[in-house]
Every structure is written in C-alpha cells, then in structure tokens.
Amino acid sequence: MQQDTLLIAGQQLTANASLDAETVIIDTGCANLNSVRFAFERLGAKVLVTDDKAKIKAAKRVVLPGVGTAGAAMASLHEKGLVELIQGLTQPVLGVCLGMQMLAAISKERGGKGQDCKCLGIIPTDICELDTQLLKAEGLPLPHMGWNQLKLTTNSQGAKTPSVHPLFAGIEDGSYVYFVHSYRAPLSEFTLAQCTYGEGFSAAIGKGNFMGVQFHPEKSAAVGAQILRNFLLMDELQMNKALVNKALRSNSADGQAGVNKADQ
Numbered sequence: 001m002q003q004d005t006l007l008i009a010g011q012q013l014t015a016n017a018s019l020d021a022e023t024v025i026i027d028t029g030c031a032n033l034n035s036v037r038f039a040f041e042r043l044g045a046k047v048l049v050t051d052d053k054a055k056i057k058a059a060k061r062v063v064l065p066g067v068g069t070a071g072a073a074m075a076s077l078h079e080k081g082l083v084e085l086i087q088g089l090t091q092p093v094l095g096v097c098l099g100m101q102m103l104a105a106i107s108k109e110r111g112g113k114g115q116d117c118k119c120l121g122i123i124p125t126d127i128c129e130l131d132t133q134l135l136k137a138e139g140l141p142l143p144h145m146g147w148n149q150l151k152l153t154t155n156s157q158g159a160k161t162p163s164v165h166p167l168f169a170g171i172e173d174g175s176y177v178y179f180v181h182s183y184r185a186p187l188s189e190f191t192l193a194q195c196t197y198g199e200g201f202s203a204a205i206g207k208g209n210f211m212g213v214q215f216h217p218e219k220s221a222a223v224g225a226q227i228l229r230n231f232l233l234m235d236e237l238q239m240n241k242a243l244v245n246k247a248l249r250s251n252s253a254d255g256q257a258g259v260n261k262a263d264q
C-alpha cells in the first residue's frame with residue numbers, strides 16, 4: 001500500500017497528521033489521481049488519497065476515480081479488497097469517469113477478455129460502447145473527446161418547484177463540461193444529467209448516496225469546480241434527508257394518482 005497523502009491548501013502532510021481529512025479519494029491503483037486531488041485542493045478541501053479501508057469508511061465523503069479499462073480497474077479493487085467496502089458505504093460517494101462506470105452492474109468493455117466485466121452493481125445499469133453506427137453516420141469520431149453540453153434532469157414528481165440533484169446545484173442547463181470516453185451508461189431512471197453525442201447518454205447517474213459523472217469535473221473549468229464544491233457540501237445526514245424527502249414525494253404522487261384513478 002502506498003503512503004497516504006493528505007493535501008491541504010497546497011501542503012502535503014503525512015496521513016497521521018492531527019488534521020483529519022473529510023474527503024477521501026480511493027487509491028484504485030489505476031488512475032491519475034493528481035488532477036482530481038489538485039482540483040479539490042484548489043477549493044481548499046482536506047483530501048486524503050488512500051486505499052486504507054478504515055480511513056475510507058471513516059471519511060465524510062468518498063471519491064472513486066478511474067482511467068483505463070473497467071476490467072483492469074475492477075481487478076485492482078478486488079486485489080485491494082475494496083469491492084465489498086465500497087458497496088457498503090453510506091456517506092456520499094462520487095465516481096469520476098471510469099469511476100462512474102464502475103458503479104454500474106456490468107461493463108461491455110471487455111479489454112480483450114471473452115466476457116463482460118462485472119462491476120460494483122450499485123446502480124442497476126449497464127455500460128456499453130457509444131453507438132459506432134450513429135457516430136459514423138454523423139461523421140463523429142470515437143472516443144468522444146472534448147467539450148459538450150449537459151441537459152440536467154429535474155425531479156418534479158410531487159414537488160411544487162422542480163429541482164436538480166444537489167450535485168448540480170447552481171449549474172445552468174446547457175453548461176459545457178469536458179469528456180474523454182468511448183463507453184457510456186444509457187438514459188434511465190438513474191440519469192441525473194444527459195448529453196448527446198450521436199445518441200443521448202447519461203452524463204451523470206445516481207442512486208441513494210452514490211453518484212457518478214462521465215465527464216471530468218477537474219478539467220471542466222468553473223462548471224466542474226462548482227460541481228466538486230457541491231459534492232464537498234454533502235454529508236451522510238444531508239443525503240439521508242434527501243432520500244426521505246424523495247420517498248415522501250413519491251408516496252404523495254402515488255397517493256394522488258390513486259385518488260385520480262378512483263375519481264374516474
């Protein structure tokens with residue numbers, strides 16, 4: 001295991017420093033962690049990069065980064081014994097790029113192997129390659145690389161005022177973020193934001209305390225910084241409250257639907 005590094009306001013401290021980190025970036029062993037941790041550091045966050053189970057579990061919020069292939073990333077998580085730990089986390093967890101894809105059930109990115117890659121199975125969706133036929137028809141290259149716009153998903157069910165997921169608070173619909181990927185999550189009930197590149201796909205997904213973004217917030221200028229800032233404001237209590245409110249809105253909407261049906 002590599003030595004844990006605590007980053008605070010431009011200084012590197014040892015992991016046993018008296019000032020505890022509130023945000024842990026999981027050292028997956030197959031990710032370029034510097035750009036992600038520096039992005040949090042610029043916001044003044046106390047960030048610890050580690051694969052230590054106790055420190056991950058104790059963090060107020062956790063970031064799951066990743067680059068490369070799903071197979072290699074999942075193999076690294078299994079080798080480090082982190083799969084069940086991540087699946088059981090109750091604090092806010094943010095997957096970035098491949099980290100988002102690892103939250104899914106399976107990935108079709110086989111990496112030369114003969115079968116699909118089993119992922120963490122936290123968000124019930126599958127990761128598939130962007131539709132190459134649609135891309136070819138529109139003259140678009142693979143991978144999807146560069147700036148593209150977000151269309152935010154609003155939660156209007158049973159709510160007086162439609163709202164976006166807290167991760168996108170203060171983000172304008174149509175904002176540009178930076179992508180580098182060939183595989184994607186489809187549009188589904190777990191979509192928090194979507195994007196179009198040949199086809200519509202999930203630019204962000206979420207379920208409960210887990211959320212993920214396909215784009216790179218650390219490379220997405222002011223918009224990306226705001227998204228990371230929003231994540232830093234999250235804690236387990238806030239996520240639990242949001243889940244309760246969502247359940248109440250859903251129950252209210254279901255109840256109203258029942259009343260309307262009875263009146264017909």
